[in-house]
Amino acid sequence: MKVVIVGGVAGGATAAARLRRLDEKIEIIIIERGEHVSFANCGLPYHIGNIIKERDQLLLETPETFKNKLNIDVRTKNEVIEINKIDKKIKVQNLNNKNIYFENYDYLILSPGAKPIKPRIEGIQSEGVFVLRNVEDMDNIKEYIKNREKILVVGGGFIGIEMAENLLHIGKSVEIVEMADQLMTPVDYEIASIIHNHCNDKGLKLNLSNAVTKIEKENNFLKVLFSNGESKNFDVIIMSTGVIPEKELALNCGLELGNTGIKVNEYMQTSCENIYAVGDAVEINNLISGQKNLIPLAGPANKQARIAANNIYYGNKEKYKGALGTSIAKIFDMTIASTGLNEKRLKAMKIDYISSITTSKSHAGYYPGASLITLKILFNRDGKIFGAQAVGEDGVDKRIDVISTAIKAGLKVWDLEELELTYAPPFGSAKDPVNYAGFVANNIIKGDIEVIDWDKIKEIENHIILDVRNKDEINDNNIIKEGSFINIPLSELRKNLNMLEKDKTYITYCTMGLRGYIAYRILKLNGYKVYNLNGGFRVYSNAKKSKKMHK
Amino acid sequence: MKVVIVGGVAGGATAAARLRRLDEKIEIIIIERGEHVSFANCGLPYHIGNIIKERDQLLLETPETFKNKLNIDVRTKNEVIEINKIDKKIKVQNLNNKNIYFENYDYLILSPGAKPIKPRIEGIQSEGVFVLRNVEDMDNIKEYIKNREKILVVGGGFIGIEMAENLLHIGKSVEIVEMADQLMTPVDYEIASIIHNHCNDKGLKLNLSNAVTKIEKENNFLKVLFSNGESKNFDVIIMSTGVIPEKELALNCGLELGNTGIKVNEYMQTSCENIYAVGDAVEINNLISGQKNLIPLAGPANKQARIAANNIYYGNKEKYKGALGTSIAKIFDMTIASTGLNEKRLKAMKIDYISSITTSKSHAGYYPGASLITLKILFNRDGKIFGAQAVGEDGVDKRIDVISTAIKAGLKVWDLEELELTYAPPFGSAKDPVNYAGFVANNIIKGDIEVIDWDKIKEIENHIILDVRNKDEINDNNIIKEGSFINIPLSELRKNLNMLEKDKTYITYCTMGLRGYIAYRILKLNGYKVYNLNGGFRVYSNAKKSKKMHK
Numbered sequence A, B: 001m002k003v004v005i006v007g008g009v010a011g012g013a014t015a016a017a018r019l020r021r022l023d024e025k026i027e028i029i030i031i032e033r034g035e036h037v038s039f040a041n042c043g044l045p046y047h048i049g050n051i052i053k054e055r056d057q058l059l060l061e062t063p064e065t066f067k068n069k070l071n072i073d074v075r076t077k078n079e080v081i082e083i084n085k086i087d088k089k090i091k092v093q094n095l096n097n098k099n100i101y102f103e104n105y106d107y108l109i110l111s112p113g114a115k116p117i118k119p120r121i122e123g124i125q126s127e128g129v130f131v132l133r134n135v136e137d138m139d140n141i142k143e144y145i146k147n148r149e150k151i152l153v154v155g156g157g158f159i160g161i162e163m164a165e166n167l168l169h170i171g172k173s174v175e176i177v178e179m180a181d182q183l184m185t186p187v188d189y190e191i192a193s194i195i196h197n198h199c200n201d202k203g204l205k206l207n208l209s210n211a212v213t214k215i216e217k218e219n220n221f222l223k224v225l226f227s228n229g230e231s232k233n234f235d236v237i238i239m240s241t242g243v244i245p246e247k248e249l250a251l252n253c254g255l256e257l258g259n260t261g262i263k264v265n266e267y268m269q270t271s272c273e274n275i276y277a278v279g280d281a282v283e284i285n286n287l288i289s290g291q292k293n294l295i296p297l298a299g300p301a302n303k304q305a306r307i308a309a310n311n312i313y314y315g316n317k318e319k320y321k322g323a324l325g326t327s328i329a330k331i332f333d334m335t336i337a338s339t340g341l342n343e344k345r346l347k348a349m350k351i352d353y354i355s356s357i358t359t360s361k362s363h364a365g366y367y368p369g370a371s372l373i374t375l376k377i378l379f380n381r382d383g384k385i386f387g388a389q390a391v392g393e394d395g396v397d398k399r400i401d402v403i404s405t406a407i408k409a410g411l412k413v414w415d416l417e418e419l420e421l422t423y424a425p426p427f428g429s430a431k432d433p434v435n436y437a438g439f440v441a442n443n444i445i446k447g448d449i450e451v452i453d454w455d456k457i458k459e460i461e462n463h464i465i466l467d468v469r470n471k472d473e474i475n476d477n478n479i480i481k482e483g484s485f486i487n488i489p490l491s492e493l494r495k496n497l498n499m500l501e502k503d504k505t506y507i508t509y510c511t512m513g514l515r516g517y518i519a520y521r522i523l524k525l526n527g528y529k530v531y532n533l534n535g536g537f538r539v540y541s542n543a544k545k546s547k548k549m550h551k
């Protein structure tokens, strides 16, 4: 058996390695257009930022190590330029000497990945405008920025953010421009807003709801025109506005495509029996929406590759069920992560959902170093969990991983109450933030609490804001000023109930939401109309601050 | 309705608070024998160690805050000394003035906890011998150790370990004596051994497989006699040899007891309809074994309390299904955690199981700060996961939480392969340690790899140890010397196959297990008899070193 693999990084290299572990005799060839195989794409920004000091650390394997360890024939600087499905043959160009040759196969695995989108903007081909996909790109950027200062990062997804942080880390002046009104579109606005303010504190300039319309090369700098009419000068521009599947090969040889990427069945098999495809180039099932979509992330690519290899070797036995799109980014001292669908997406899909935001401590508050985690979950009355998003300084990855596992296993939102997570003071609390999320979500479903979102306060007629924090926690600058305001610390609420009016609607809040909830219960059980602020003042104040700063 | 609660800390305070949130009108009384309610038991060792600086931080609520926030009548220094089930009445003694009074109830919740075991050792009542359960104990210890140096901690469970670490942190000379041959009995020996060696590196003396037989007070010190015949002098002794349920009240009033603690049904109701019991004092279902056992931990206590409150208020609606016993401890720079059953327990229960140990990086190896996590999972051929244990410097809590969630959800061991966990270089790898654990476990089930445990090498007849690490990784002090030894780096293995003999059995290994596994595949597919070392050299060397040091 002879298996040829197109693309030798995440998906391709993994499929090759797995095949070899299954069988010593298969002939395995990897054809890779670039100079390197098996490099750590995800580490590229960090070498630019000098966090990863040695360039070599990014080169996980080389053609030599592949030969020696796995007896795989790796041909870098070779590009597959045509597939002949009928004759099971590919046409390859050696990019060193431009020679063309053919290679036949029994099975072909396509893992060509996705290339950075270069939007059609006048001047985008100018010197000083870069994308970051591979080691060459990284080398070029690293060299070019050496004596240059002002850098514009176009796009506020995770790669753009990582680039910006790393560039700032080596002393550059950095701005991110992003067409949407927020960074990290997998999360909703109020969660992203916490990051916006953190970026601001760290000196990273955000230019949201704005887009580059033109780039002009002038002498030593790039003049950038924005859609809001402004223009600014930069020394360097990094484009990170997303990726687009490399589907040309597949298209040209007549493989079926989906709306977005190469079409595969659940065995990772294309429309042609002996061609499999994996990774960023294919469209896969979204495990929650059931829709086909692109999830260009390394975890799914690796897992699909292993499954494709298994299916080639054993015959189609193993199914790839799809992905949730779990993703994460570190941003200075914070982490932002999500899994499943967000509110924007649910709305677009016209799916009924409920949102609950809880802020809780990363670990026991009395043990040093506890910080706040804000966790948003989306679910419905049947308890189905659609997704989760979290932001905080510590422990965000853990909570999203737990919820991702819960979703994958089909657990209901009330099952989150019961999860038995590790607890000692340095690690969590007797009730973990995930348990809290479950309690509150379930309370909402049962009608034991009604919450109001940070941007919906105005919609409540005749409302009074009821701040239940202690006097010493509040001042004129850190309270909610949307309608009448009154501060009664929780511990004084019962004895002051007579100050409240039954024909008003109270909106209770505290910093995290917990005291606001207890106040809610006191009012509710005493016959008042009341809402608790979803996510507490932390969410409200961050969202408002971000809106104000970026309008 | 009037609800009286016996015990005002984890379970009692939580049940009270929940009841109040359900209903403003219920009369709620907490009777607590000690001086404090709602204190952070779990934080006590850390205040002794000055990690938690302010004593006040441990006092989460006081009778006053309970009154003000929750309108709950808390009576500290009051002890319930008798329950009259028939008349629904309790007899209480005010410990300040010794007065006796009675209190009737509609519902009673027992959350009396468990008290530290004081083994029957001669001299255990001597001055300078302490247990740690509450704030008073902590205050006494903190005061007494001020000008004293040499401290013996008896018992190597998580409280003993936390105490030892904290005492060392404030400059004391500390020794732990433990009857078993290991610390942290919820994990198996080889996992604990990594901690043994870490303690040794940190200057914490371990005295394993030994027990205190007698304590003699001499002048200013305590002379301790051990079961191995030795004796040593200490200034202070901290007993942390486990806890025993406070079941006397229940017993005396005729409530049914189980083998270990107070008997409750799945609604947390005792044999008497209107008495519920929760927390350390009750025996609950082990979710995996189905057996009744004690799980004296804060998470379960809190959750049971909330359920008991719900069931009192709504009528028995909510079931507590049981616990896995997920637990964790920080030990200097390391973390050790587990969930479910361990190998010792499975053996004792005569359950067929398979063990797989994988060592992998806490996050992408090329990103700074990655450390090793050793993860052991126990499962069977049907894919059922019995338990997991992990040890490492970082990210141990996350992996055990994910597996705990998976077990709770009934996922199979192969489902771990597919979990879609957050990945960016600072947080994990495209294949997370949990995914690896799934791959390897499933490989074992399918027969694609056979592993040999660190202590079973000798049992393999005619074996040859095959170290596949690179030459520069090994020296005479860090290799396995149990039978013939040969080193062929993985990358040179194929071309040296002719050096190997078909009538021998090879035991392959590397540091973490991955290269050993690839070597295994090469040999296996070429017709050799072979095993891979379970957990790699990391596990082997730690276990052996620990055995040697503590024999």
Ligand SMILES: Cc1cc2nc3c(=O)[nH]c(=O)nc-3n(C[C@H](O)[C@H](O)[C@H](O)COP(=O)(O)OP(=O)(O)OC[C@H]3O[C@@H](n4cnc5c(N)ncnc54)[C@H](O)[C@@H]3O)c2cc1C
Residues within 6 Å of the ligand: A006, A007, A008, A009, A010, A011, A012, A031, A032, A033, A034, A041, A042, A043, A044, A045, A078, A079, A080, A081, A111, A112, A113, A114, A132, A133, A134, A159, A246, A249, A278, A279, A280, A281, A296, A297, A298, A299, A301, B423, B424, B425
């Ligand atoms: C800067 C950066 C940071 C990232 N960070 C993360 C992260 O933190 N977490 C995460 O989950 N994901 C991250 N990713 C995404 C992740 O790297 C991809 O999802 C993953 O690499 C996809 O694997 P793949 O095999 O589909 O494509 P790739 O890894 O891109 O490999 C495809 C290869 O195919 C080659 N190729 C294409 N066409 C041909 C042809 N015709 N002939 C020969 N060779 C061809 C290409 O040269 C390319 O090297 C990051 C990506 C980048 C660029």
Ligand SMILES: Cc1cc2nc3c(=O)[nH]c(=O)nc-3n(C[C@H](O)[C@H](O)[C@H](O)COP(=O)(O)OP(=O)(O)OC[C@H]3O[C@@H](n4cnc5c(N)ncnc54)[C@H](O)[C@@H]3O)c2cc1C
Residues within 6 Å of the ligand: A423, A424, A425, B006, B007, B008, B009, B010, B011, B012, B031, B032, B033, B034, B041, B042, B043, B044, B045, B078, B079, B080, B081, B111, B112, B113, B114, B132, B133, B134, B159, B246, B249, B278, B279, B280, B281, B296, B297, B298, B299, B301
């Ligand atoms: C030092 C220490 C560290 C710990 N660390 C952790 C950890 O890191 N993680 C973890 O999960 N668990 C930890 N625990 C265990 C955890 O604290 C317990 O599981 C939990 O507190 C049990 O709750 P409970 O309500 O059953 O008992 P407790 O919290 O002990 O409360 C019982 C209370 O009832 C009172 N009482 C008993 N009898 C009577 C009576 N007749 N009348 C009136 N009052 C009575 C007692 O005085 C006591 O205050 C730790 C415990 C200790 C002591």
Ligand SMILES: CC(C)(COP(=O)(O)OP(=O)(O)OC[C@H]1O[C@@H](n2cnc3c(N)ncnc32)[C@H](O)[C@@H]1OP(=O)(O)O)[C@@H](O)C(=O)NCCC(=O)NCCS
Residues within 6 Å of the ligand: A008, A009, A010, A011, A013, A014, A015, A017, A018, A021, A037, A038, A039, A040, A041, A042, A043, A060, A061, A298, A302, A306, B357, B358, B359, B360, B430, B431, B436, B439, B440, B443, B512, B513, B514, B517
């Ligand atoms: C480097 C690369 C070739 C490795 O591929 P791989 O060999 O499939 O993956 P790993 O090195 O993680 O090894 C996984 C194998 O080792 C096994 N394994 C892992 N840890 C083990 C352990 N401790 N003991 C035994 N076996 C172990 C796994 O079971 C798996 O084998 P299987 O698939 O046959 O079951 C590939 O991941 C790659 O090219 N990566 C770079 C590109 C990339 O992934 N980018 C995105 C992230 S930056």
Ligand SMILES: CC(C)(COP(=O)(O)OP(=O)(O)OC[C@H]1O[C@@H](n2cnc3c(N)ncnc32)[C@H](O)[C@@H]1OP(=O)(O)O)[C@@H](O)C(=O)NCCC(=O)NCCS
Residues within 6 Å of the ligand: A357, A358, A359, A360, A430, A431, A436, A439, A440, A443, A512, A513, A514, A517, B008, B009, B010, B011, B013, B014, B015, B017, B018, B021, B037, B038, B039, B040, B041, B042, B043, B060, B061, B298, B302, B306
């Ligand atoms: C302090 C103590 C009285 C608190 O008990 P509690 O009020 O039940 O618990 P919490 O303060 O965590 O609050 C939980 C409640 O707030 C709600 N809540 C938590 N975060 C919220 C948020 N962000 N928004 C809205 N509601 C929130 C939860 O839903 C829950 O309410 P519910 O049970 O009515 O659904 C009790 O935990 C205690 O005494 N602890 C000390 C002893 C102990 O636990 N020891 C072991 C660990 S050291």
